[in-house]
Amino acid sequence: MLALGVFLNRLIRRILIAYFLCLSPVILSSSAHANEESFEMILELPLAALMKLEVTTPSSTSQKLEDAPGTIIVITKQQIEERGYVNLLDLLQDLPGIDVNQKSVEEYYNQVSIRGNVGNDNFLIMQDGMRISSPTGEHIPISDNFPLYHARQVEVAFGPVSAIYGADAFTGVINIITESAKELDGMQISSTVGSDEYYHNYLNFGESLTPRIDLKFGGHWQSSQDPDLSKTYTREFQDVDALDTSNNIFRAASAREDFVAGTNSYSFYLDLDINEKLNFGFTRSFLSHPTTTGVQPKNAIFDKDADWNTLIQTYKTELKSSFTDTISGNTKLSYSKYTTLPSTKFTNNFANFNAFKFARGRRWQLDHKVDYKTNGKHQLSGGVTLQSFNSIPKTTDLPSEYDPDKEAGDQGLFHIGTSNTLPILFFEQDFQNYGLFVQTQSKWSDWLSSFAGFRYDYDSRFHSTFNPRVGAIFKYKDSTNLKLMYSEAFLAPSTNLAFSHFGTFTGNKDGSNRFISDFFRLPNPDLGPEKTRTIDANLTHKFDENLVLKGGFYFTMVEDQIDIVSGPSNSEFIPGGIITSTSTAKNVGRLDVVGADVTVEQAFNWKNKKLNYWISYSWVDGTLKKLGGVTSNPPVTAKNKIKAGFTFTYLNDYFITPKLIWVDETNHFVEDRSEKVSPYALLNLHLGVRNIFSNSKHWQAMSAYLSVTNLADVKYFNAGGGSNSFGSSPQDPRRFFLGIRKSFN
Amino acid sequence: MWLRPSVLALFLFVLGLPHHSLAQEGQPAREAKVKVAFIYNFAKFANWPDRAFETLPHNSFSICLVGKEPLGNLLDQLAGSKTIKGRTILFRKNPPQHDLRNCRILYISSSESLRLDRLLKAVAGHPVLTIGSAEGYAKRGAGINLFEKNGKLSFEINRKAILRSGLTLSSELLALGVLVEGEN
Structure with a gap:
């Protein structure tokens, strides 16, 4: 096989x-x-x-938000600039229905929960319609590896969208739409410095090389030492003994090292468009974050080389065709690669305080889509997807770096603590997925539209899935819009989860001459997909052109949710070894979530001044049922959240945006109803000046910005992400950032 | 399992359909071209006093764009291929504010709504045809404003703003546009 x-x-x-x-x-x-x-x-x-x-035709009109079949929030370039969003996480933190828990988990740095369902792998991240998150579904950090300097707008679609996008569009889809070469028409450069040796620079370029060829490219580079949390949170980071998994002292409290927590990142994108018909694109993103993130000092050693290094690259070629005035097509060929770089290193007790990791996921994909629009009232879309995957799942703890120039089977590495006798197994996987989708959208009258669709996928690992989607949009005059939707989606089990295995050997042998391990996570190759069903109601009412009320209500059920459960004891999974205690991933959970979001947005306009404010309230509750009847609240989710802010603008050149986030008690990742993360309120401020020297010939189009995060310098915590971690993970104190940007047109 | 060959066959069939690329263009590109064509026509049907060209580079006609609308490349093409009133077109993007008075046409993007008053003040009393592309620009003092209605472009004219700038418009232009009164 x-x-x-x-x-x-x-x-x-x-x-x-x-x-x-x-x-x-x-x-x-x-x-x-x-x-x-x-x-x-x-x-x-x-x-x-x-x-x-x-100038606007049915086949080329961008769909208005109110007509789009889903709950979608759009953040514009102007809002990104005025609110000080540097990366995607900054933006998500301000949106209703989303919990962002930062610096809380060693492997993927932070945790994003959308509508009560936590998981950075539960939603797709795209750039100009091309997936730029992991192609094989690994948990990935969401931070400066997804910058926004080049964004014209960011669209966030909530809820299951597998009916169009296939696997992993489980809790939503985020699409970063970049500025076109014509819009850029020149170059922008920017440089920002900040607290704790923070540096962030970017360059963005776009131009029409000829009337038919557009080129744009850009890149960013970021580095930061990050705050020394041990100075702010002295109790959490007091010097304690570092203990191994048998509670033996690895390093005494008196000999503990200094706190270390730096990050760095870079990204690059290039887009070449020929005749608005043929497009070549490339993206590359890298992030390095500490593998001691959120880990309690007794469980890990701080080390400047203990980093998780994530690299994601995508290549695409896209063809747009028009068969007739009403039929258009789009064909896309892409290649995407995710790598946990060989330099990724853990210094925690599970890894014997010095071990390496590696993972690689690759996907070749062909998409072909056809749209048929009839007289502007009906649209039929359909498409097929052909995917080919290769994956080396996240390895166990390696004694030295994985050599990417050698095949997995030729690495010649042995489990730590086995005197180089028990070889490490790598579970390289090859699998395919074929998908077919169909969707119709119809405008029956001025007040009624509908949409319906489905997607069928066949995955060579777990066979077929079927995901339907149906809904109706009701309009009353031009002021009120009501959407009712039902949709299903599936989350394909990543090879990371299915084949994840880690643990340590003690170095001792039992009476049968087998190496003894106290604990190991075992793989489960039979892991199946998670399945979600959602009912979603969404209301928008415009009191006038400056005051909008938006409300949403949803009920979501997730079946076969993957959970880590106890495995067999005295396992001989590794030949030559005996593992006394194990755990493994299984499809045993069920999550039921109900929630609602309400948002008010209003604008006040005077002659040269403008004030926009927004305030949203989110409520989410539910039950997570696990094996053995254990129940808990939705993990890493707060029941109540308020997010608010305003932007005051003068002459379009001067602006100030204070933002407030209030988060109720947050449930931990590790289920325990009695333990929650304390509520907190966070105030951030961003202000700037555009066109500082508007009358200068050489220095016009120069802007400057000042950002202050955690303006009130409060101590607050986010929900932790694992058994080694803080239940309540300490967060950054107040930080300052000062930046300038210059455009050359 | 049985569906795999069928799906593959369907996929190959769809791929095999002929792809005919007609002249249909994306919406943003077509709208931009039509807007630039309007600007060119306004220039043909407006009249500047002789003094308007005394201070400019010899035999040139300056068109300036302020803001973020993606018309720059098309205006560059216009400058390279056409003349206005027998003069070479000189296109300038986002010139310094003190230099706007030397533009003969000033196109103000929709992104500049909050700066509109300041921009109009910078060219007040000078022979500059101000053209806008956002709601209310003509009422606020721009000479001509483009707007979209039922998927097509049209334009409104503030005659007093035109007169204050020392320009005149042909009767044909006045007949096709919508006349609006200014706010003050």
Whole structure:
């Protein structure tokens, strides 16, 4: 079977590449003359004829939010700038229905919970419609590896969207839409410095090289030592003995090292567009964060080299075609690669205070989509997806770095504590997924629209899934909009979860000459997908053009939720070893969540001044049922949240935005009803000046910004992420950031 | 299991359909081209006093764009291929505020709503045709404002603003546009 999977993957990849090589010249040559002649033609038209030209057509109109089949929030470039969002996490923190718990988990740094369902792998992150989160579903950190300097807007769609996007669009889809080359029309550079040796720089460039070729590219680089939390949280970080898994002292309290917590990141993107028909794109993002993040000092050693290093790259080629005035198509070929770099190192007790990790996930994918629009009232969309995956799941703790130049089976590495006798197994996987989706949208009258669709996927690991989606949109005049929706989605079990295994050997042997281990996490190759069903109601009412009320209510049920449960004792999973206690991942949980979000947005306009404010309240409650009848509240989720802020703008050049977040008690990751993270209120401030030197020939288009996070310098905590971690993870004190930006057009 | 060959066959069939790329363009590109064509036509049907060109580089006609609308490349193409009143078009993007008075056409993007008054003040009393593209620009003092209605572009004219700038408009232009009164 393994050999068949490898063969199929290679065959599929060759078919994909051959198809594109044959198709691209046809598209390019057939479109050669269209655009240049049409601009000249338009210039020659008399004024009366210009006034008869359609500038928005049914096949090219961007759908208004109120007509879109889903609950979608759009944050614009202006809002990103005025609210001081540097990366995606900053933006998510201010949105209703989302819990952001930072610096709380060693492997993926922070935790995002959407509508009561925690998991950074539960939602898709896309850039210009291309997935840029892990292709094989690993938990990934969400931080400066997803910058927003190049964003024209960010669209956040809540709820299950597998009916269109397939696996992993479980709690939502986030799409970062970048500015076009024409919009950029030049270059921007920026530099920011801040507390704790924080540096952040970016460059963004875009230009039309010829009337038919647009190029844009950009990149950022960031570095920070981050605050020394041991100075602010002296009780949590007092010097204590570091203990191994048998409670033996590894390092005495008197010999403890200094606190270390630096991060660094970079990203790069490039986009080449030919004739608005053929597009080539590339993205690369990297983040390094400490593997001691959120870990209690008794369980880990602080080490500047103890970092988790995440690298994600995507390549895409996209063809847009118009068959007729009403039928258009889109074909996309992409390759995506996720890597936990070999330098990733743990210094906690589970890893014997010095061990390495590696993981790699790759995906080749071909998408083909066709849209058919009839007289502006009905639209039928359909598409097929062909995916080929290769994955080396997260390894156990390695005694030295994984060598990526060697095959997995040739690494020659042995379990720590076995005197180089028990070889480490790597569970490399090859698998495929085929998907088919169909969706219809219909406008029956001025007050009633509907949508319905489904997606069928066949995954060679766990066979088929079927995810329908249906809904209706009711409008009353132009002021009130009500959406009712039902949708299903599935979360494919990542190879990370299915094959995750880690633990340590004591170095001792039993009477049968087997190496003894006190604990190991065991793989479960039979892990299946999680399944969710959601009922969603969404109301928008405009009192006038400046005052909007938005409300949403949802009920979500997640079945077969993956949970870590006790495994067999005295396991011989590793030949030559005996493991006295084990755990493993299984589909045993069920999560029922009910929630509601209410948001008010209002704008006041005067001659040269403008004030926008927003305030949202979110409520979410539910039950997580686990094996053995154990129940708990939805983990890493607060029942009540308030998020509010305002932006005051003067002459469009001066602005100030204070933002307040209040979060109720938050449930821990580790279920225990009696323990919760204390409520907290956080005040952040961002202010700036655009066009500082508007009358200068050389220094115009220069802006400056000042940000202060945790303005009141309060001590607060976020929900921890594991058994080694703080239940309540200490958070940053007040920090200052000062930046400048210059545009060259 | 049985569906895999069928799905693959369907997929290959759809891929095999002929892809004919017609001249249909994306919405943002077409709207931008039509807007630039309007600007060109306004220039043809407006008249500047002779003094308007005394201080400019010899035989040039300056079109300036302020703000973030993606018209720059098209205005560059216009400058390279056409003339206005027998003069070479000189396109400038986001010039310094004190230099706006030397523009003969000033196009103000919708992104500049909060700065509109300051921009109009910078060119007040000078022979500059101000063109806007957001709701209310003509009422607030711009000479001409483009707006979209039923998927097509049209324009409104503030005659007093035109007169204050020392320009005149042809009767054809006045007949096609919507006349609006200014706020003051």
